[in-house]
Amino acid sequence: MKLFDVYPLFNITPVKAEGAYMWDSEGNKYLDLYGGHAVISVGHSHPHYVQKITNQLNQIGFYSNSVIIPQQQELADKLGELSGVDDYQLFLCNSGAEANENAIKLASFATGRKKIISFAKGFHGRTSAAVAITDNPKIVAPVNETENAIILPLNDIEQVVQQLKNQDVAAVIIEGIQGIGGIRVPEPAFLEELERQCKEYGSLLILDEVQSGYGRSGKFFAFQHTNIKPDLITTAKGMGNGFPIGGLLIQPELKPWYGMLGTTFGGNYLACAAGIAVLEIMEQEKLIENAAKVGDYLMKKLAGYKQIKEVRGHGLIIGLEFDAPIKAIRQKLLEEEKIFTGVAGTNIIRLLPPLCLTMDQAEYFISKFDNVLNELYAEA
Structure with missing residues (x-):
C-alpha cells in the first residue's frame, strides 16, 4: 500500500x-x-519523560473514560498550579484541532448562538469547525464552508465590535501568537479591549494557545503577557512533548452536562503520564x-x-x-x-x-x- x-x-x-x-x-x-x-x-x-511513560505502560496503558483515571486529576492539578489558572476546568482530548473544535461547540452550547469570529492569517486546525474558521481557503473543503465563520483583520477592534453588536456571535477565537500566520503577536491593547467587548455583548473569548502556550512565549500562556482572562483556553503540541494530547481549559461559570463533550482516547493513562512528566520537568528545570x-x-x-x-x-x-x-x-x-x-x-x-x-x-x-x-x- x-x-x-x-x-x-x-x-x-x-x-x-x-x-x-x-x-x-x-x-x-x-x-x-x-x-x-x-x-x-x-x-x-x-529520561524522566521516558521513565514516566514506561512505568505507566507497565501498569496499565488504556481504558475508556467510563472509569476513574486518577492521572487525569493529577494532570489537571499540576496544570492549574503551573499555569496560574487553577480555577478553570479541564477537558482532555488528543490534539489542538480537537481542543478548538470542542471549544467552539461549548461556546455555541453556552450562548445558543452560531457565529464564530476569527482573524486573518489565523490557523485553528483541520477538523470541521476549526478549518472553517482558519484563514486558508486551500484547506477548506466545500463541506466545511459556512456563513457562521467570520474572519476579520487582526488588531481591528472596530470591525469586531460591529459584528458583536448583532448579538449572534457565540465566540471570538484568537491565537495567543499566530504561528503559521508568521509569528504575529496581537497588540496587548487589542486583546484587552476584545475581552471587554466580548463580555459587553455576551460572546465568549477563546484563546488558542496550541502553539504559543506551554511556556513557549516565556509565560505559561502567551495571553499572560497581557491582563486578560479568557473564557476558554485551548492547548496541545508542547503539552505531551510528542505524545498526542490536547486540552480545553474552561472557566468555572460554564457548567457541563453528561454527553456534552466526549472522546475515546482523550485523557488516557499514557497521555496523562506524558503530560504530567512534561509539567514536572518544566517546573524542576x-x-x-x-x-x-x-x-x-x-x-x-x-x-x-x-x-x-x-x-x-x-x-x-x-x-x-x-x-x-x-x-x-x-x-x-x-x-x-x-x-x-x-x-x-x-x-x-x-x-x-x-x-x-x-x-x-x-x-x-x-x-x-x-x-x-x-x-x-x-x-x-
Whole structure:
C-alpha cells in the first residue's frame, strides 16, 4: 500500500534524538530549532519523560473514560498550579484541532448562538469547525464552508465590535501568537479591549494557545503577557512533548452536562503520564524562565541583521521576516549547517526550539546563521 502523499518531505530519516539534537540514519547530528512544529517542549528523549511513560505502560496503558483515571486529576492539578489558572476546568482530548473544535461547540452550547469570529492569517486546525474558521481557503473543503465563520483583520477592534453588536456571535477565537500566520503577536491593547467587548455583548473569548502556550512565549500562556482572562483556553503540541494530547481549559461559570463533550482516547493513562512528566520537568528545570531568557537573547541578536525585515515573537516562538523568499537560507542551514528551522509562507522563518535550548546552542545558531546570510547575500 502506498502512503497518501500530502507532505513535502526533507530527504532525512531521523533515528535518534536527545535534548535539542537529532541524528539521522546517516549519522549526521542536527540542532533542532523547530521542535517538530513546536511539539518538543522539554527536549527529545528526556529520561524522566521516558521513565514516566514506561512505568505507566507497565501498569496499565488504556481504558475508556467510563472509569476513574486518577492521572487525569493529577494532570489537571499540576496544570492549574503551573499555569496560574487553577480555577478553570479541564477537558482532555488528543490534539489542538480537537481542543478548538470542542471549544467552539461549548461556546455555541453556552450562548445558543452560531457565529464564530476569527482573524486573518489565523490557523485553528483541520477538523470541521476549526478549518472553517482558519484563514486558508486551500484547506477548506466545500463541506466545511459556512456563513457562521467570520474572519476579520487582526488588531481591528472596530470591525469586531460591529459584528458583536448583532448579538449572534457565540465566540471570538484568537491565537495567543499566530504561528503559521508568521509569528504575529496581537497588540496587548487589542486583546484587552476584545475581552471587554466580548463580555459587553455576551460572546465568549477563546484563546488558542496550541502553539504559543506551554511556556513557549516565556509565560505559561502567551495571553499572560497581557491582563486578560479568557473564557476558554485551548492547548496541545508542547503539552505531551510528542505524545498526542490536547486540552480545553474552561472557566468555572460554564457548567457541563453528561454527553456534552466526549472522546475515546482523550485523557488516557499514557497521555496523562506524558503530560504530567512534561509539567514536572518544566517546573524542576525552570524551562519557562529559560525560554524567556534564551529567546530574549536570540531576538536581540537577530534584530541586528539588516537583511531581516522584522523580528517578531516572545520567548522561543520567533518569526524572522525577509523581503524575499527564504528557501535558500533554510536549505543551507539544514544541508550545510545541520540546523532545522520552520517556515511560514515564503518569506518567514519560524524558530520553535525545545524550551531547554541553551545559551551556547543559541550562540552556535547565530554564528551559523551569520555565515549563511553573509554567503547568500554576498552572492546576491
